[in-house]
Amino acid sequence: QVQLQESGPGLVKPSETLSLTCNVSGASISSGGYYWSWFRQHPAKGLEWIGYIYYSGSTYYNPSLESRLTISVDTSKNQFSLRLTSVTAADTAVYYCARDSDGTGYFFSIWGQGTLVTVS
């Protein structure tokens, strides 16, 4: 059973860099075929796609975040990471990591529990 768990600081100062890691258990990222993804939910708002990385290392980002965003994968640790620079209060949200269902990157069946990041 594949499980995902987000980790990282819960509080980040404005203008600094938000860094989160998603630890994957029950499957190997390097075994291939899936998109490893980040989403977020602002307080009292809907879900937003941040971006994802294919197991091969190709990345796809939300155009609204692309200039500040890096998603990377560390296959040796079986984890992938999110790095968002120059954060503001507008980046305060619950951040989720997820994996797509069938290797198309179109829908997502495995999610982490989420981690709240406050920019203040």
Place this chain on the structure above:
Amino acid sequence: QSVLTQPPSVSGAPGQRVTISCTGSSSNIGAGYDVHWYQHLPGTAPKLLMYGDSNGPSGVPDRFSGSKSGTSASLAITGLQAEDEADYYCQSYDSSLSVVFGGGTKLTVL
């Protein structure tokens, strides 16, 4: 402003049928991209409820069904139960190479 449009809230009594609409455009739903639905309870992981417009993953009750026509899609829930009270999100893909969501609909079971 979400790319896909959903009603902010719907409600129904136990046993009733409710539907949640999801309206997109010619660059996402109307372009032929599938619509998927998630059920989300605050503080928990979103749960995939429907994929490929009308397919329920294993374990999802057949009280849930999905449909799509043109630039819109709908999620229907029959035999409403108290445990169905949650936020529901539609999701698709856009020609701008982005995964896109609706703003979410809060379902209240009266």
